Amino acid sequence: MEILVITGTGTEVGKTIATAAVAATALAAGRSVAVLKPAQTGVRPDERGDADEVARLAGAVTTLELARYPEPLAPATAARRASLAPVRPHEVAEAAAKLATEHDVVLVEGAGGLLVRFDDEGGTLADAARLLNAPVLVVAPAGLGTLNTTELTARELRARGLDFAGVLIGSWPNEPDLASRCNLADLPVVAGAPLLGAVPEGSGVLDPADFRTGAPSWLAPRLGGSWNAATFNAGCAP
Template identity: 75%
Template sequence: MTVIVISGTGTEIGKTVTTAALAAVATAAGRTVAVLKPAQTGVGPEEAGDADEVLRLSGAATGTELARFPEPLAPATAARRAGLAPVGPAEVAEAARKLAATHDLVLVEGAGGLLVRFDEEGGTLADAARLLDAPVLVVTPAGLGTLNSTALTAEALRARGIEQLGVVVGSWPAEPDLAARCNLTDLPESAGAPLLGVIPEGTGALAPEEFRAAAPTWLAPVLGGVWDAAAFTATAGA
């Protein structure tokens, strides 16, 4: 895979840390990795954005933002309120293709969920993925409510003919409740796609060296790691 699109079922659920884990594993394997953040919202001009955080944690080669908007809103809304031009799916696809020409792997991290509006025409991350013919990795929360949002995201992908690579739990709690433990079994069924990783909560606070050393243990072999879904579910599930 040359391009992978990382989307979430919502916001603040671990997309950036998941993207960093993917980048860390690929970089350690000797691949050149570029991280593309089409629209960074809620971050000031001098602050580090999501792409910067991925590079810090993973050691990946390249990080690119196409636009930055100060208010923590959906990209189309944030652009409109800032009086700035939005970023459309065609621009995202073009930037990803250019990066793919000089890197082994391009990771495109979305903003919020799959169908969050990027521009006033209603363009979304799903549209960019379709233009790229790239698979989408869906990041979900661990607990109650995640099955519905995961199923809806999967349905939206299927309706558009977009491949869903699988599902990753973006922040696995140190003390998972019953819903989280049951969801290890139920998430693949809701998604219609395999569970490909579980990222422990708090991993973004690790030192980069610790993060990179541990990243393979959070991701399944198809993503370059050594994590075993069956073994983890048998141990941590309900």
């Protein structure tokens, strides 16, 4: 896939580390990668953003932010409070399409969930994905509550006619509880889409060299890796 839109079922679900894993896996396969962060919130001009973190972990990727807002809020709200111009879905699509002319893989990492607003007119990452006609990868947490938010996201993707690539668990616990282990079987059912991997808890604090070595084993072949859902599920069966 040339352009992949990466969203979450909410905030703090491991989306940035998951994006880094996809990027590292593509780089390991000899592909050139660009990471587009349409709107970075909650970060000062002199601080590292999500795209920078992807580059630190994954390696030589091209990074691009379209806008940065200081307060940790939804992009539309953060832009309005900072008296800065918002990001529009068409600007996201245009930037991603341009990057795709120069790179083998373009990863577009959203802010929070699929319907977080970029602007006061209600533009979202879903609108950018539609303009790009790009598949959407949903990053979800492992534990209790994930089935509801994942199914709601899946329903919205289908209602908009978007290509739902699958679900990636953003942080698989070192000691998974019963809910997490049962969710391995239930997530593909409620999503109506395949489970495409599980990023181990704590991967973001690995040495970058170890992160890059491990990343392909966390992702399914659809994302360029070697992770096998049946084998993983069998090893974690409740």
